[in-house]
Amino acid sequence: MESINFVKRLFQAYYKEQRDLFPSVSNLERREFAFIPWENNVMIRHLGFNSINILTNYILQNVPKHMYSSASLYELPDAPTMEYKNYMGCDLVFDIDADHLDTSCKETHDFWQCQACNNHGVGEAPLECDKCNSKKLSKINWICDECLEQAKEEVFKLINNFLEQDFGLSRKDCSILFSGHRGYHIHIENENLRNLKSQERREIVDYITGKNISLRVFGLKESGGGISRFNQYNYGWPRKIMLKLKDILLIEKKNDLRLELHQYIKDKDKIEKLIADKNDLIINITTQTQKDWDLLKFGYVTWKNLLLKIAKSIGADVDVPVTIDTHRLIRYPDSLHGGSGFKVVEINYSDLEKFDPFSDPVVFSHTNLQKLEITAPQVASIRVRDKTFGPFKKGEIQELPHDIAVFLICKNVAKIKRN
Numbered sequence: 001m002e003s004i005n006f007v008k009r010l011f012q013a014y015y016k017e018q019r020d021l022f023p024s025v026s027n028l029e030r031r032e033f034a035f036i037p038w039e040n041n042v043m044i045r046h047l048g049f050n051s052i053n054i055l056t057n058y059i060l061q062n063v064p065k066h067m068y069s070s071a072s073l074y075e076l077p078d079a080p081t082m083e084y085k086n087y088m089g090c091d092l093v094f095d096i097d098a099d100h101l102d103t104s105c106k107e108t109h110d111f112w113q114c115q116a117c118n119n120h121g122v123g124e125a126p127l128e129c130d131k132c133n134s135k136k137l138s139k140i141n142w143i144c145d146e147c148l149e150q151a152k153e154e155v156f157k158l159i160n161n162f163l164e165q166d167f168g169l170s171r172k173d174c175s176i177l178f179s180g181h182r183g184y185h186i187h188i189e190n191e192n193l194r195n196l197k198s199q200e201r202r203e204i205v206d207y208i209t210g211k212n213i214s215l216r217v218f219g220l221k222e223s224g225g226g227i228s229r230f231n232q233y234n235y236g237w238p239r240k241i242m243l244k245l246k247d248i249l250l251i252e253k254k255n256d257l258r259l260e261l262h263q264y265i266k267d268k269d270k271i272e273k274l275i276a277d278k279n280d281l282i283i284n285i286t287t288q289t290q291k292d293w294d295l296l297k298f299g300y301v302t303w304k305n306l307l308l309k310i311a312k313s314i315g316a317d318v319d320v321p322v323t324i325d326t327h328r329l330i331r332y333p334d335s336l337h338g339g340s341g342f343k344v345v346e347i348n349y350s351d352l353e354k355f356d357p358f359s360d361p362v363v364f365s366h367t368n369l370q371k372l373e374i375t376a377p378q379v380a381s382i383r384v385r386d387k388t389f390g391p392f393k394k395g396e397i398q399e400l401p402h403d404i405a406v407f408l409i410c411k412n413v414a415k416i417k418r419n
Contacts, residue, residue, distance in 0.1 A: 003415040004038050006370070007406055011336050012063045014363050019060065023333050023346075024052040026189060030073040030088065034329050035064035036338065045329070048078030065338030068329035071187070073194070082327060089194030092201070093330055094208075095322035096154045097183040098147040109142035109380035120377045140411060142380045143182055143340075148357045151183045155352065158186060158316035162208045166236060171349045178357055180337025180344040185330055201324045210315030213237060215307055220300070240314050241307055242285045248310075249278045249285075264309045270298055336363070341406035359385045364402040371399045376413035 015022070025031065033055070034045035045068075049055040059067070070077065071093045075086035112125035116134035128135045155176060163169040163186075175187040196204075206212055218238045248264075251257040254275060261271045274281070298306075322328055331337070331344045342361035366385055374396040381390035384404045392398065397417055400408070408414035 002418075003409045006416055007341065007409050008038050008063050010341075010364055010402065010406060011065075012060065014336060015056070015059050015063065018334065019056050021334075022052065022056050022059075024055075025069055025333065027073055028052065028055070028069075030075070030077060032070040032072070032074060032077040032085070032329070033332075034068040034070075035062065036066040037062065038065045038338070041065070046078060046080050048076075059335075064335075067332045067335035069332050071328045071330055072326060087326070089191075090196075090326040090328070092188040092190065092193045092196065092204075093322060093328060094158060094186040094316075095179075095183065095319040095330075096151050096158070096186070096317065097179075097319055098143060098151045099141050099182055100319060101147060101150050101154070101317055103147045103150050105144050105146040106141075109144055111140040111142065111376065111378065111380070113138050113377060118377075122378070140376065140413065141182065142382070142411075143357075144380070145358070145383065148182070152352065152355070152357075154317050155184050155186065157314075158208065158318065159349070161240065161314070162316060163188075166207070167204075174349065176347045176349060176352060177331070177333060178342075178345040178347060178355065178361055179331055180335075180342045180361060181340045187330065198324045198326050201326070202320070205318060205320050205323045208316050208318060209320070210237070210311045213308070213311050215304055220304060220307065237311065237314075241310050244310050244314055245307075246282060246285050249274075249282055264306050265302065267302070270302060273298070337410075339410050341403070341410045358383045362403050364406050366401045366403050368402045369399050370402055370405040371397065371417040371419070372405055372408060372414040373397055373417040374408075374414050379408070379413045382407065 029048070029050050031048075032045065033047040033049060034043055035047070036043050047058075049058065070090075072090040073088040075088060077085060079085045107123040109122070110124065111120065111122055113120040114129035114132060114134050115136040115138055117129060117132040119129050119131040125137050125139050129137065159171050159174055159176075163174060164171060169188065169190075173188055173190060175189070177185045177187065179185055218241075248257070248260050251260055257275060257278075258271055261274060265271050265274070322330075333344055333346045335344050336342070337344060341364060342357075343363050345355075345361045347355050362385060366387075374392040374394055376392075377394045379390055379392040381388050382404065383389075384401075384407065389400065389404050392413075398414075405414070409416075
């Protein structure tokens with residue numbers, strides 16, 4: 001409890017310092033609020049606040065571990081059940097989480113431990129302990145520059161390639177927030193979109209992720225040996241797929257092209273055939289015509305697999321349940337994330353490229369020190385601001401700055417060490 005009290009005091013000092021600067025979300029009085037306390041991690045929800053002053057007073061008195069407001073608007077946001085809140089619509093929200101991305105770094109920094117026998121390992125957790133067969137495994141999903149950079153790239157992909165290009169939304173309509181831990185939220189407030197039902201939101205997500213794409217609809221024929229309506233002058237997915245294929249084919253060095261194509265085609269002979277005929281294929285892609293172009297003797301199955309794999313690389317990797325849930329709670333801007341101690345930061349699109357998730361959201365001191373004991377069997381390294389800490393092993397005693405000390409305590413891998 002001493003470690004939690006230490007972090008809680010620092011959280012309270014932050015909120016006190018920010019009291020007059022704490023932001024008010026739009027339609028604050030119409031949004032439901034929820035908080036998770038440090039003591040029991042049980043969410044307290046169905047709360048409403050009529051002003052930012054009342055809200056900040058509540059925060060200072062209770063110092064929550066996590067803080068949320070609803071994407072939805074209600075006539076009575078503090079009603080005890082959804083039935084009585086009188087739903088008025090929901091903003092369109094997308095969540096991009098590094099946990100859901102296929103990044104190689106997870107195999108080096110994610111961690112699991114068996115609660116029954118304390119067996120542990122790095123990387124993806126097994127379904128059950130390989131030592132005692134217990135299914136009670138605790139997991140720690142770590143973060144690093146690689147996975148959060150990939151999450152940022154997914155934000156650009158979502159906004160540039162889909163929301164702007166296909167849905168006609170301006171990047172100015174998109175509020176981008178770093179979640180304070182593993183990813184980003186994209187929040188769109190638009191009266192027309194607020195009326196979308198859950199199924200309609202699912203259709204949007206299916207389009208953005210490329211789920212259930214029908215290549216047959218786009219002109220890929222199972223017989224007849226040709227593809228129609230597939231060039232860079234089409235709209236939507238056919239255009240995206242062809243532009244991606246053209247970019248691949250325009251790779252000048254053959255070895256680099258072979259390596260790139262190997263991600264999509266495993267047959268070496270077919271890769272060589274595609275390289276030999278790539279100029280003809282580029283002409284087909286870049287010619288504004290509806291005529292069929294042949295399959296270069298690859299066959300239907302090879303082309304289908306190639307185009308579907310290209311489509312998968314194009315789609316934006318968003319958390320589907322977040323977008324389709326019309327009663328979703330999302331993290332409040334400028335609140336602190338109890339799983340990291342980092343701040344939830346709203347970012348202008350023009351600043352996203354240079355945004356540093358290991359520096360810009362850090363609010364605690366880099367000079368004040370705190371002695372910690374590492375409690376997890378092993379802890380991967382972590383960069384905070386311009387310094388990398390770790391890796392650590394269980395039992396190590398470290399005197400660390402408050403910014404990294406809070407992070408390690410919030411990740412539940414360290415505790416305050418008494419003198």
